[in-house]
Amino acid sequence: MNNSLPRLIDGMVATLRKEVIPHIEGDFARGQAFGVIYMLNSLKLRASWSNEFLIEQLRALEDAARELDGLGAAIPAALVPGKCAPREAPAAAELEAMRDQGDERISALIEWLASNRESVSTVAAAHIEAAIDRYLHRQLKWELSTSAKPMFVEISGGVERSA
């Protein structure tokens, strides 16, 4: 891909909106197309080219650098690519699994507190609850700040809402 992901999504959205949707018959079908636009806008705020895709490109560069490096003094050192493949860069699925494990523990903590209030001091329970609420607040704030503007009027009615 030679374009940035955000620009590609903007282009797809504009094409759907200006070139495709006006020619679609039926409210439901147009609503579905607006649904596609909404999900593309949502993707734009969260997605990037995959780590796996970029790391493979970097590994190829690194291998080429090693090979070129081995050729010795024939090539000026400044022209040989540096070692640039971060072996440790996690895949998105790994990060997602880590987040889910953490959230599972927070969920279990909430349930534990609910069942063991009598055995925990009021002050301790309040501190635990406040810490949990701060965590929840931070996660929700992040989630909402990276969400696209809803398009439910367009999706349900199949008609572009006037600005």
Add this chain to the structure above:
Amino acid sequence: MKRAEGERQGTRAASEGGSASTRTFEDPVVLRARLADYLSAQTGATVTVESLVKFPAGFSWITYGVRLAGFAQAQNVILRIGPPYGLFAPYSAMPEFESLSALQSSAVPIPRAFLASDDASLLGAPFFLCERVEGGTPLPWGAQEGASLEGARRDAIARDFIDALASLHEFDWRPTPLARWSDGMTSDNAALRQLEFWQGRFERWALRPHPMAHRAFAWLRRNPPKASRVAIVHGDYRLGNFLERNDRITAILDWELVHLGDPIEDLGWAFLPQYRGGTPLVCGLASEEEFLARYEAGTGTKVDRGALRFYIVFSLLKLALTHMAAARCFEDGLFNDMRMPAMATQIAPVFRQIAKILERV
């Protein structure tokens, strides 16, 4: 007609609606023929299906407008089919059918229920038939954003909307077949029963851990109100789920979540900001004070404001869980309706609304 012992909301009949090869309802030609056969067998007359039109709305049940010939009870009927891939599948047609049947003698405007079956061998999925009532549906998320409900028209519809709810909650279900739904439900356990039901759905639908849902469940379990009485609860009483004609409500629709419980549960749902149509009014119809005053006059019961707050939090949680159901439906590849992932994006905003209420209590 097979009337399966479709369990109440908590334990829907496990009719999966058959495999893809038996999904009669997906082929309009086959559906017409099978429906005509079924109706002829049920009535002993020759019934033919003159037309069958699928309605585009709805996330859950599939709705058809059907014109019949030879069906003595009505020429125009509504056929509702609960597909195995629907939002709340697996479905039973019995709750909606039985409640509409029981409420025929009530003051609640409803369509007449004719027939129902959970036998998937008939049309490929549970289904029921009822009268087609004339009227339009103002939608909370319509292009007009509540602008179509104004002035005297809005006031008249508001009166009908509140009065119908009061009539529903005042209806004595005990002498009707709905009595077998109660299963030990009391004023004391009504709220906790609902929490158990939705906790089960949460466990089934969630694609990943949601600590905020646990936080909300824990708060609700700690603060259950005692119901003033056990009543029929519509379960989805809001703008968008009634028909209106000439400024009067002609029918309350979409009874798929009907159950016995605390009547304030319906108020909690109707009070959600999501159904206000861009206005500060409950369901775009009446201010909170006007709504409560008329409802209290209609039922002769004071609404406990603490219970109302409980059920608003509960309703928001139900809404978040419904969005999780949409995410699950789409993720499982059951169908590709783009409204499903769009709905799923609303889990976090609804959680935020719950958090704001919990911050204040």
